[in-house]
Amino acid sequence: xxxxxxxxxxxxxxxxxxxxxxxxxxxxxxxxxxxxxxxxxxxxxxxxxxxxxxxxxxxxxxxxxxxxxxxxxxxxxxxxxxxxxxxxxxxxxxxxxxxxxxxxxxxxxxxxxxxxxxxxxxxxxxxxxxxxxxxxxxxxxxxxxxxxxxxxxxxxxxxxxxxxxxxxxxxxxxxxx
Numbered sequence: 634x635x636x637x638x639x640x641x642x643x644x645x646x647x648x649x650x651x652x653x654x655x656x657x658x659x660x661x662x663x664x665x666x667x668x669x670x671x672x673x674x675x676x677x678x679x680x681x682x683x684x685x686x687x688x689x690x691x692x693x694x695x696x697x698x699x700x701x702x703x704x705x706x707x708x709x710x711x712x713x714x715x716x717x718x719x720x721x722x723x724x725x726x727x728x729x730x731x732x733x734x735x736x737x738x739x740x741x742x743x744x745x746x747x748x749x750x751x752x753x754x755x756x757x758x759x760x761x762x763x764x765x766x767x768x769x770x771x772x773x774x775x776x777x778x779x780x781x782x783x784x785x786x787x788x789x790x791x792x793x794x795x796x797x798x799x800x801x802x803x804x805x806x807x808x809x810x
Contacts, residue, residue, distance in 0.1 A: 642703060724752055727763065759806065766793075
């Protein structure tokens with residue numbers, strides 16, 4: 634997959650020039666809770682990650698794509714496929730629009746819809762799932778608006794500064810008619 638193009642945005646593979654953007658994102662403590670990060674990443678580690686980002690999802694079981702605007706060709710966030718299980722035909726999906734100023738513009742919704750189509754068609758998955766922590770209402774609304782269902786709660790799953798939070802599992806199951 635080279636590029637997936639939509640109306641407002643396109644998804645593309647990670648490139649070495651994304652290093653500064655990735656560094657800023659992965660070292661932003663305000664998102665560590667949603668990304669399960671506990672320590673900062675060095676530029677060296679991220680550069681190694683970028684150099685291996687081209688590897689096949691069937692081999693590494695994950696794929697990170699950059700969400701870019703069509704008009705300015707500007708990166709606004711990432712969408713990740715993770716824990717890919719070809720045998721069970723499922724994959725996790727996570728999305729992040731980095732800047733508050735880029736949120737609420739439909740970028741995440743369009744990126745998620747394109748990624749779902751890609752996963753069903755090319756990865757031949759039966760379902761996608763997302764893990765969303767309690768209080769992340771924006772993510773819940775996004776996933777629900779696209780058809781994901783809240784199918785369970787992992788109690789006290791995420792340790793945060795406010796104490797333990799529940800995490801909800803959202804699923805989108807592909808029903809072939």
